[in-house]
Amino acid sequence: MAFPEPRPQAPELPQKLLKTLDCGQGAVRAVRFNVDGNYCLTCGSDKTLKLWNPLRGTLLRTYSGHGYEVLDAASSIDNSSLCSGGGDKTVVLWDVASGQVVRKFRGHAGKVNTVQFNEEATVILSGSIDSSIRCWDCRSRKPEPVQKLEEARDGISSVKVSDHEILAGSVDGRVRRYDLRMGQLFSDYIGSPITCTCFSRDGQCTLVSSLDSTLRLLDKDTGELLGEYTGHKNQQYKLDCCLNERDTHVISCSENGKVFFWDLVEGALVLALPVGSSVVQSLAYHPTEPCLLTAMGGSIQCWREEKEGGAG
């Protein structure tokens, strides 16, 4: 424990375009890996949600039932169900195999920007433009949320969940972390509207991207700034950011059609991956392998590392 790990090998970055999938569902609002990274979900502006095998490029199922465009989706840990939220203000729980709507949670007053399962997929957390996060219970049949987190003063743009924490970024420029175990709420002021937040894989840091075209790496416990990453462009859109599978790099979408990679520690721009000409709307990083999915326009791209053998 006390000994440092051997210096990690230089991680490969996914910069080889493996596949481009035309999703055929209008603009792809979000692309998400499932838990093990074998499949991905694309949220379309044509009210559908599609399940793909991104490596092979096969469409597995289409889930339709939303009343408006789908803005975010997540899959449960056992891959048995999906949840999605969209412009129709509802959060939908899907059965993966049958493609049926299991439950529809209504209650948000505005479009649902982001949805997440908790670790055991017993609760869906949805963040909405109505500045509330609602915790929907998948186990009971109650139509009301278990709890509403209404501390934010503006729309919720991003929600992430760990085993005992809820991390929420809001347009009011704050990142709020609800620690259930401690029963405390930590609110970090960033200033600029938050577009995306995520935990580092080790759970010690939070990565925050905001509309001032900056990503910040914050110490989770103290809120201190550990790193700042700039160079990309993010001034208008809700763009995604993430860390790579080993927490060595910070990755973010950009409005100029590229995906930016920074070294987490040095903060130096390592790679600006040109994806296309328009905005890279969303991205998802494989949980264990250097594999990146990006969404631009109506299609998604699958990127792998240069080395062919590395692909699992």
Next chain:
Amino acid sequence: MAALDSDSDEDLVSYGKGLEPLEEGERPKKPIPLQDQTVRDEKGRYKRFHGAFSGGFSAGYFNTVGSKEGWTPSTFVSSRQNRADKSVLGPEDFMDEEDLSEFGIAPKAIVTTDDFASKTKDRLQEKARQLAAAAAPIPGAMLLDDLITPAKLSVGFELLRKMGWKEGQGVGPRVKRRPRRQKPDPGVKIYGCALPPRGSEGSEDEDDDYLPDNVTFAPKDVTPVDFTPKDNVHGLAYKGLDPHQALFGTPGEHLNFLGGGSEGASNLLGNVGLSKGRKLGISGQAFGVGALEEEDDDIYATETLSKYDTVLKDEEPGDGLYGWTAPRQYRNQKEPERDLRYIGKILDGFSLASKPLSSKKLYPPPQLPRDYRPVHYFRPVVPATSENSHLLQVLSESSGKAGQDPGTYSRHQLNASKRGQLLGETPIQGSATSVLEFLSQKDRERIKEMKQVSDLKAAQAKARSLAQNAASSRLQSSTPDLGHCSQHPTLGSWSAATRASNFKPFAKDPEKQRRYEEFLAHMKEGQKDALERCLDPSMTEWERGREREEFARAAQLYVSSHVTLSSRFTHAKEEDDSDQVEVPRDQENDINDKQSAVKMKMFGKLTRDTFEWHPDKLLCKRFNVPDPYPGSTLVGLPRVKRDKYSVFNFLTLPEPTSLPTKPVSSEKGQQQHGSDKSRKLSRWDTSKLERKEDSISEFLSLARSKVGPPKQESSPLVNKEEERVPESLSDKTVDKGAASQPEGEGSRPSMDLFKAIFASSSDGKSSSSEEEQDDSENDQEGTEEANFQSSQEVAMVESAVTHTAEPVPCEPAAPFPIQKIQIDEREEFGPRLPPVFCPNTRQKLETPQREKHKKNKEKHKMKKEHRRKREKKKKHKKHKHKSKQKNKKPEKSSSESSDSSDSRSDEEETADLSPRELLRRLKCFPLRKQ
């Protein structure tokens, strides 16, 4: 066609559209020959006409039968099994659907048959009409027709109409009082002389005006239908001779008169009737002129002048044209006139009285005296208690009937409460809400005493006055005293008198009011002849009596109404807190300083707010996390009630923070730290944690005398840490671990945490503070340290704080009370950072790194000092951050620890901290995870 021949004359009207001129060489189209004109049914099949009926049963594929082969039953079902429920087939079962359609022989739809249709439309005519309409120049003509045709009416209406009835009019034969003018009297001639004319024309008009109120009239232009059954063998409408009429004139005349025979003619045309009046004989349409008849001019038609109007005037206005809604002039006739006009109904032998009967004399009701009050008052009841038994006696003596057992009172003498008592009801509790309730026990007792005394006095006085009155009443029988004397006892009560004092029943009459008040005052004092005294001596006996009564009643009335009112209302069960609102207890602080902090990239404490947050129980369950606040039912952020209209609700400024006022010495910081902690923990989930805290502080106070060693002993964990630090100062992992571990645990309220905090980083601090608090300096060193610290801090604060109040005096002891206040405030509202804080400090310390200025500061000091001093500096830092840390103790501790680590690291490498430090830290993450 019209167009063709009307080339010259323009005024010809042309209908329709002209045929197109024939082309040359084109032969005019032949009309479709008859045999080619086919009729098809709705399915497009040819329709053939079979015989007389539209349907018929002729088998054929196209017509009635479903298949080419002919008629086959669609489904054959053997009826052997279910003969019982085989239904009898009716003719419909064999009919075609066309037969059942609207125009078939057995239409299914229910239609009004022609007999009952409101307007029997000939179908053919209808068709013709439609055709005509189609060809008509004005396409809408048909529509117009339809509009005009009346809506459907029932047969009854139709019948009535045929009989001449119109809506809003009466039915039946029209009976006129003077029908001669209007109505021909068919077949009846007048015999005998006409009556002398009655009255003038004017009176006639008046007569015409008469209108029975509830009668509608049949229309005038209709001859009533005779409903008398024809029971003879005469021809239709034949009327035989009435022998009476024919032979003797007079009775007939009489009849005539009563039946409304013609008579007006005579009036109008002179005595026509008179000349004929003598004629006797038979006249009738069916007969010729009799032998006795002189004239034979109008044998067949009695053409009398009475049939004609001889005066040009409007229709009789009042005649059947108006019902209830007659114009006012017809309705509002005076009664007597009507009576007069009703002459026709006067019986034989009676005549109209010449002058009206003198009406019954009306006697006006008696004049009420000016101040008569239509209020009945009950004689008050004197309950038979031991206290006033003598009073009762007196009463019974005087009036001869007082002092009855309450049970024997008549119903009207009991009031509600008495009745309730009799019925065994529990008295209403509401009356308990008297003013007395709000008085303290002592006051109440005092009042009670007073009341008893006054009651006693009053009772005595009353008894006496009663006795007097009784005596006097025997003398003067006219005095109305009996009523009021029995009231007095109730008036005597203290509360009654006082309450009644602000009740001014005689405000109109100031003099009287004054007397009344006087009366009350006397009453209060328990004076015996209260009434007698205050009354105006100049008044008559009777007036006095009345006034006495009034006063008594007024006083009593007020009391009783007060009591009844109070018995109806009760206290609100819950506080009405409409002027309070629930607001989250902790508010995120003003973003101004945060913004500046962000600008300077000083994330961390400056930008962080920590709140107590209660997750829902179910949520914890679903997350597999123990409920952090097992006892509380709160969900979300704790809320507090604040004044809705408080100014503070509108201030976005965070409440006074520790920093501005901060000239606090380190001890204060310490103390605050401790209290803060306990505060924090105890506010919502109190008991245990607080106690722990106390124990901790005790522990601290115990330990403070010995600075270094005892602490290390106390917590092995800390010990280890400290050992490690000097060893591996350069080792970032350890450093990091040390820093973050306390942080992680920081917000968890546990004993270990506190130990760790106090033992590792702030032992020196705590000791010093404790010393100062105790005022007993055991440790010379400690005091020295404290002094040193405080002075240092003050300097720091002065430099750092821009807008603070005065810098705190350097002496360690002085700031104590201030500090406490500060703590309280902090607890209430939370700290706030001074915006200018950072730059100043930087200047002072003149450190090149801006990011970790605090570290730099520490560094700076540390260089010269030992660990201890370092610790002191930490305190320093703490001070600065106090504002942020207000709510979160644990945070503070973590910060301290981190600071300490920083300081250590600082020792090693001075200058280029920030980037490298960061890197190191970052790299430590994975390690820490494990």
